[in-house]
Amino acid sequence: MMVPTMTTTEKSSRETQQRGATGQKFRLGDRWRGYRAHHRATLSSSVRKMLREPVQTLLTVLVIAIALALPSAMLLALNNVQKIGGDLESSSQITVFLAKSASSTAIDGLALQLEDLEGVISVTYVSAEQALEEFKALSGFGTALRYLDENPLPAVFLVQPLLSGEAGVSQAGKLITGIEELESVEDVQVDMLWIQRLNAITQIGEKLVLAISIALGIGVLLIVGNTIRLAIQGRQEEIIVVKLVGGTDAYVRRPFLYTGTLLGLFGAIIASLILIACVIWVGRSVEVLASLYQSQFELVGPGLSGILALCAIGAMTGLVGAWVAVMQHLRKIEPK
Amino acid sequence: MIRFDNLSKRYPGGLEALSNVNFELDAGEMAFLTGPSGAGKSTLLKLLMLMERPTSGTLLINGKNLNRLSRSAIPTYRRQIGVVFQNHQLLTDRTVFDNVALPLQISGYPASETGRRVRAALDGVGLLDKETHNPLTLSGGEQQRVGIARAVVHKPKILIADEPTGNLDPKLSAEIMAMFRRFQSVGVTVLIATHDINLINTMDERIMHIENGMITDDGAHHDHH
Numbered sequence: 001m002m003v004p005t006m007t008t009t010e011k012s013s014r015e016t017q018q019r020g021a022t023g024q025k026f027r028l029g030d031r032w033r034g035y036r037a038h039h040r041a042t043l044s045s046s047v048r049k050m051l052r053e054p055v056q057t058l059l060t061v062l063v064i065a066i067a068l069a070l071p072s073a074m075l076l077a078l079n080n081v082q083k084i085g086g087d088l089e090s091s092s093q094i095t096v097f098l099a100k101s102a103s104s105t106a107i108d109g110l111a112l113q114l115e116d117l118e119g120v121i122s123v124t125y126v127s128a129e130q131a132l133e134e135f136k137a138l139s140g141f142g143t144a145l146r147y148l149d150e151n152p153l154p155a156v157f158l159v160q161p162l163l164s165g166e167a168g169v170s171q172a173g174k175l176i177t178g179i180e181e182l183e184s185v186e187d188v189q190v191d192m193l194w195i196q197r198l199n200a201i202t203q204i205g206e207k208l209v210l211a212i213s214i215a216l217g218i219g220v221l222l223i224v225g226n227t228i229r230l231a232i233q234g235r236q237e238e239i240i241v242v243k244l245v246g247g248t249d250a251y252v253r254r255p256f257l258y259t260g261t262l263l264g265l266f267g268a269i270i271a272s273l274i275l276i277a278c279v280i281w282v283g284r285s286v287e288v289l290a291s292l293y294q295s296q297f298e299l300v301g302p303g304l305s306g307i308l309a310l311c312a313i314g315a316m317t318g319l320v321g322a323w324v325a326v327m328q329h330l331r332k333i334e335p336k
Numbered sequence: 337m338i339r340f341d342n343l344s345k346r347y348p349g350g351l352e353a354l355s356n357v358n359f360e361l362d363a364g365e366m367a368f369l370t371g372p373s374g375a376g377k378s379t380l381l382k383l384l385m386l387m388e389r390p391t392s393g394t395l396l397i398n399g400k401n402l403n404r405l406s407r408s409a410i411p412t413y414r415r416q417i418g419v420v421f422q423n424h425q426l427l428t429d430r431t432v433f434d435n436v437a438l439p440l441q442i443s444g445y446p447a448s449e450t451g452r453r454v455r456a457a458l459d460g461v462g463l464l465d466k467e468t469h470n471p472l473t474l475s476g477g478e479q480q481r482v483g484i485a486r487a488v489v490h491k492p493k494i495l496i497a498d499e500p501t502g503n504l505d506p507k508l509s510a511e512i513m514a515m516f517r518r519f520q521s522v523g524v525t526v527l528i529a530t531h532d533i534n535l536i537n538t539m540d541e542r543i544m545h546i547e548n549g550m551i552t553d554d555g556a557h558h559d560h561h
Contacts, residue, residue, distance in 0.1 A: 034446040041441075241425050244385065245439040245486070246415035248410075330530045 026329060036142060036285065039254075046258040049231075057263075060227050065268025067220050068314055069274040071213035072302065076275065080300055085198045094190045096157040102184040110184050114159055119175045124158040129155060217317055220267070224260045224321030227330075229254060232329045240335045253326050257319060260334045264318020268311040275302050275310075337363040337494065337525045338384070343393030345379055345549075353379040354549045356393070359556075361527060363493070364522075366520040367555065368536045371546035377529040380546070381498050384527070385419060385460035386410050392491040398493070415443055418487030418524075422481045426471040432458070432482050433467040439490045458482075459490040461515060477508040484515060488524075495519055497528040500537065509535050 050057040096114070098107060107125070114123045126134075131153040136145055159179065161172045172190070208259050232239070239252055283299040290297040302310065338361040345354040367374045368379050386402060390399055393471060395402045397413075402560055405413055423426040426435050436457055440450045459465045461481035471488055480500060497516065501509035507534060517539075520526045530536060536543055545553040 028450075032445045034444040038441060089550055113390055143469070237425075238427050241427060242438065244387075244414065244419060244425065244440065246411045246413075247443060248411040251411075263512075267488065282387055323463045335385070 005096050009311065042255050042264075043258050046255050046262060049255075050259065050262065061270060062265045063223055064220050064263060064314065064318070065270035065274060067167070067216040067223070068268055068271035068310060071209055071216055072271060072275055072310055073278060074205075074209045074212065076279070076300070076302060076306075078202060078209060081198075081205070083300060084297060085202065086197065092162055094159040094172070094179065094188060096158070096159055096179055096185055097189070098155045098186040099184050099186045100154060102155070106184045110182060111157065113147055114179065117175060117178055119162045119171050121160040123160075123163050126156045126158060128153050129154045158322060172304055183250075190314040220314075220317045221324065224263055224318050225325040227263060228256050228260050228322045228325035229329055231259060232333070234327070236333055239330070239333045243333075244335050245304055249330065252330060256326050256330075257322050260318040260320075260322020260325070261315050262318070264314040264321070265311060266314075267318070268314025271314065272302065272307045272310055275307075337361055337365070338527065339396040340380075341394040341396065343383070343395055345376075345383065345388060345391050346391040350547055354383075354390075357546075357549075357551055359544060359551055359554045361525055362522045364520065364526055365542065366517065366526040367528070367542040367544055368539075368545050369527060370531065370533060370536070370544060371378070373531075375546045376549040377546055379549075380500065381496055381527075381529055384494075384496055385417065385541050386413060411442075412485060415439065415490060416493055418490070418492035418495045420480070420483050420487045420495070420497035420500045422502045424471070424483040426479060426482055426486075428470060428472050430470075431467065431470060432463065435471060436467075436486045436489050439486060443490060453489055457485040460488070460518075461485045476503050476511055477511070480504065480508075481515070482523075488519060490491060492524065494525045494527070497526075497530075499530055501506070501532055503531060506535065508532060513539060 084209045098110070102110070111123055111125060114120060128151050130150050132145070135141070135153065159175075159176055176188050176190055179185060242252055279299055279301040283301075286297070340357045343354060343357045344352065346352045352544055357380065358375075362520040369380065371377055379388060383390055383402075384397075386405065390403065397416075402413070427438070433454055433486070440453060445453070448490050455464060460466055461482055461484050463478060463485065466478065466482075468472060473506065479521050482483045484497075484500070487497075495516065500516075501512050504512065513528075513535060516526050516528060543553070544551060544555045
């Protein structure tokens with residue numbers, strides 16, 4: 001890109017100026033600034049082009065938003081269910097029913113034995129009398145119970161086991177067999193099975209969410225890909241001119257990649273808003289329900305990290321969708 | 337600067353657009369390429385632009401064999417060439433300034449440098465006052481001049497034009513030709529395909545005649561360089 005030395009004596013000021021400009025080579029910093037300026041310009045022109053067709057853009061973004069919000073909402077619901085499971089798991093107790101014949105010394109000995117067992121956090125003794133009082137108060141059978149000659153309830157130990165995750169459940173199983181072997185123990189009851197069931201159900205839920213996420217993720221790829229394909233067709237003329245004046249494939253590709261990324265990002269932002277709105281809306285009802293169960297349970301939202309992750313996923317999916325479309329269609333457009 | 341060596345171009349289907357074309361254009365030389373429609377003028381220019389590849393023979397630009405140029409090297413090669421199209425190929429979604437700036441933006445020129453050069457190029461074609469206009473609002477002659485400004489803004493060594501005066505009246509055509517001559521006078525190699533025999537006969541420059549894909553007169557003896 002050099003201009004040969006001028007031979008004519010007649011020089012316009014423009015030509016002198018032009019030659020002066022070519023004499024200097026750009027420094028790397030200038031190139032880098034130019035490159036960055038080009039990226040900025042491409043980004044803002046992508047936004048302008050999207051705003052020029054607001055309805056089309058909005059529809060695309062909304063479809064992407066729904067496709068992203070659905071699996072995110074399911075994941076969030078699953079997280080909350082797991083949290084409930086966790087809360088209940090830690091409050092589940094082993095009830096040790098004592099033999100009617102057990103003497104008070106035997107009971108004291110048993111208490112010590114139970115406390116010494118591995119995986120036991122605390123042991124609470126409830127005497128037969130206490131149990132009866134509690135039953136009278138809670139069951140509403142108070143008057144009917146008066147007709148009984150003797151207290152039908154046994155004394156119990158409430159054993160709080162250390163439970164954490166799946167390992168905790170199997171450990172608790174060992175603990176139970178250990179307790180059953182102790183003297184004066186009539187029966188051991190524990191509601192562990194439903195915890196195992198809940199774990200199994202949430203595992204199925206996780207797989208389901210993953211499958212739906214993949215399906216809808218492919219959907220987003222196709223939506224973005226199709227939008228970019230139409231954009232490429234609409235700008236065929238421009239692409240040809242750019243290629244004719246020396247635009248590289250990367251240069252031609254760039255605006256479409258930006259558009260795809262932006263579509264994905266905007267979709268993710270709207271999906272986040274949908275998600276937050278749902279959490280607030282459902283959260284109120286959950287609060288009411290929780291208060292009926294005297295529970296402190298609160299619905300967990302996506303959180304800032306969740307929203308950022310969703311935006312990153314949306315932008316990445318948009319970029320990949322645009323990339324696929326660009327790879328398929330851009331090479332075919334060559335100046336003829 | 338430009339050398340066609342026994343070059344042929346055959347399209348699928350057997351049509352031989354160019355057969356055994358030989359000619360050479362020196363640096364800073366100006367030449368016209370004439371001939372009836374379909375004689376191979378466009379094909380010849382397309383080969384120069386690497387829009388087409390020759391079937392056989394070699395095309396040397398500044399001593400470099402274009403056949404050996406890979407696809408990824410095409411953009412860099414095209415940046416050394418300025419092209420003026422018959423239908424201008426201006427983009428109607430942007431201003432005159434942005435149209436002319438396109439080759440510089442593509443090459444990654446900084447904005448200040450781009451502005452300077454674009455204004456210099458627009459000044460050269462007498463359209464400095466139209467830089468903020470949309471090309472659609474300009475006359476045919478003005479559009480063609482914007483096309484020329486875009487073709488020379490990055491100071492190419494070679495300037496190619498395909499029927500640059502195709503739709504213009506004689507007076508405007510003469511103005512456009514005068515512009516090309518100015519570029520030649522600063523050392524640019526200029527090759528112009530045109531039907532406009534009357535106009536080029538008045539210009540005393542090399543005239544190459546092509547017919548049925550063959551150069552029937554390479555005009556070298558008219559060369560006054």
